[in-house]
Amino acid sequence: MPQQVSMGATLQCSFGAAPSTLVVLPVNRVMGEGPPAANIMDHVPLVNIMPFGMCSSPANPTVAAATAAAMGVLTPMPCVPATMSPWVTGAPTVLLGNQPSLDNVSKCMCNWGGVVTIVNPATVNTMIP
Structure with a gap:
């Protein structure tokens, strides 16, 4: 059963x-x-979603530039999340601030091709029907 996600969740x-x-x-x-x-609108880069260490996506312009400079050897660069779209799908039957609540099975797409998932929702008792 999906769980409500709260501040401090591991992504x-x-x-x-x-x-x-x-x-x-x-x-x-x-x-x-x-x-x-x-809720699903908590997707803003560097406000809600913090960096993930080093990024290895070839679609990321900084990774592509560093990889080209290294003669084609994949060179990870510091992550700067580019999560411009809301989490999907959330819990459409539970609204927080007039938006669907964020549950632990939701995903958020990064513009560089990454998929952000919730590893630990930071809640253990709040279940979403």
């Missing part, structure tokens, strides 16, 4: 070298077992 990008954490601003005024609960 992982398919092209990132390290996990990251989700930052949820308390604008919706809904708490999930203490910290603020997230």
